[in-house]
Amino acid sequence: MNTDKGSSKLRHRFQMMARNLWSPRSLWFSLHFLICVHLCSSVAQTAFAGTVTTLDGRSFEGEVKFDTRTALGVVQKNGVGVRVELDKLLRATFEPVSSKSTEASRSHEILLARGIVTADGTAIAVENFLKVDKQTVRVTKSDTVGGGEATLRADRVARIVLAPLPDELLVAAPAGKSGVILDGGDFAEGELVNVDNGKVKLNSILFGPQSFECGTRALAVILRPARRPDESARLVMTLADGSVLAGDAITTERGRASIDDSSFGAVSAPIKDVIEIRAGGERLVPLETVKGVASAAAAGPVPLFGLTPAHAVAVRAGSPIAIDLDGKYESFIARVGVPLAIAPARPARVVLLVDGVERFRSEPLTSVDDPVPVAVSLKGTKKLELRVDEGGPAVVLADPVLVTVAAQ
Numbered sequence: 019m020n021t022d023k024g025s026s027k028l029r030h031r032f033q034m035m036a037r038n039l040w041s042p043r044s045l046w047f048s049l050h051f052l053i054c055v056h057l058c059s060s061v062a063q064t065a066f067a068g069t070v071t072t073l074d075g076r077s078f079e080g081e082v083k084f085d086t087r088t089a090l091g092v093v094q095k096n097g098v099g100v101r102v103e104l105d106k107l108l109r110a111t112f113e114p115v116s117s118k119s120t121e122a123s124r125s126h127e128i129l130l131a132r133g134i135v136t137a138d139g140t141a142i143a144v145e146n147f148l149k150v151d152k153q154t155v156r157v158t159k160s161d162t163v164g165g166g167e168a169t170l171r172a173d174r175v176a177r178i179v180l181a182p183l184p185d186e187l188l189v190a191a192p193a194g195k196s197g198v199i200l201d202g203g204d205f206a207e208g209e210l211v212n213v214d215n216g217k218v219k220l221n222s223i224l225f226g227p228q229s230f231e232c233g234t235r236a237l238a239v240i241l242r243p244a245r246r247p248d249e250s251a252r253l254v255m256t257l258a259d260g261s262v263l264a265g266d267a268i269t270t271e272r273g274r275a276s277i278d279d280s281s282f283g284a285v286s287a288p289i290k291d292v293i294e295i296r297a298g299g300e301r302l303v304p305l306e307t308v309k310g311v312a313s314a315a316a317a318g319p320v321p322l323f324g325l326t327p328a329h330a331v332a333v334r335a336g337s338p339i340a341i342d343l344d345g346k347y348e349s350f351i352a353r354v355g356v357p358l359a360i361a362p363a364r365p366a367r368v369v370l371l372v373d374g375v376e377r378f379r380s381e382p383l384t385s386v387d388d389p390v391p392v393a394v395s396l397k398g399t400k401k402l403e404l405r406v407d408e409g410g411p412a413v414v415l416a417d418p419v420l421v422t423v424a425a426q
Contacts, residue, residue, distance in 0.1 A: 073301070137245065139249070164287070172241070185319055346422060369404075
């Protein structure tokens with residue numbers, strides 16, 4: 019009898035709980051909770067320690083976050099906040115504030131471990147190569163860029179990366195030749211047959227059919243030259259896994275950054291994996307293409323401390339570089355450093371003068387110092403002069419560009 023009463027009370031309690039669970043009040047609270055979770059996840063920001071440089075030559079260093087879907091917010095070290103729209107951005111480099119290591123924070127240190135680089139210069143990290151032959155390259159994309167398969171015609175692929183490929187090995191490969199870069203830096207010239215069962219198969223005019231183990235003996239397959247991804251795209255986004263994506267706009271939402279890449283279509287990645295965003299397009303004029311500078315441009319790679327720039331211009335003591343601006347440019351942007359090949363015995367100071375007025379003077383630099391960013395406004399000016407103080411070693415301008423005045 020007591021047992022029946024206990025069971026009856028227990029059933030009554032469960033019935034009341036069920037009614038309460040589906041009552042309007044409970045449903046309202048549940049809906050309110052879910053909406054709050056959704057909104058928080060939609061606007062959640064990821065903070066970075068980094069530097070933001072604008073097209074007009076301003077530079078801000080501090081804590082950076084994606085402020086809106088199309089803008090960055092910077093809280094500078096002095097506590098002053100600044101908002102930079104992505105269409106005004108020249109370069110933003112950053113690392114997560116929570117990161118304990120700076121090893122992966124600089125885009126120039128990021129090597130694509132396995133992936134494909136297109137003729138347009140964009141790149142994507144891959145998990146597996148599903149099919150690689152003369153006609154088709156089909157891969158499984160890395161989880162960072164959303165996974166899934168991607169297929170490209172082989173004539174749109176510049177190189178197939180099978181293992182981390184140092185810049186010096188890529189630059190040393192013979193220009194205009196197809197073949198395989200081998201460990202140790204040797205180059206096996208020939209025509210790609212396929213990549214299958216962990217081996218690259220090649221047809222060589224000199225040696226006939228050849229085969230190399232992927233990732234150990236064979237580091238990369240070179241098919242054709244690759245352009246710079248910023249030649250035509252307005253924005254380029256580099257990820258921690260070595261992916262380099264280019265498009266006309268980047269948007270952020272729910273902790274992910276999205277870009278519509280010309281080769282890979284719409285791609286999104288976690289904001290925490292974005293290492294750099296930089297501008298591209300016709301407004302950026304490489305300094306080495308400007309009249310009077312070509313003779314100072316480096317013929318090959320010039321490694322600096324922690325950086326091997328794609329383009330470099332050398333400035334030597336006693337040989338200043340003078341550039342006629344004619345009011346056509348809005349800013350000058352570069353990083354300056356001393357080549358690693360120079361012993362750190364004497365420091366150098368690089369000086370920038372605009373219309374005869376000193377606008378930048380670096381701290382003393384040696385080959386064991388990090389390259390220093392330079393951003394100088396040139397609006398309405400006529401002449402830029404770059405020089406190194408007497409007695410100092412040569413200084414390299416890493417990836418220097420002039421930004422043209424925006425069309426009205």
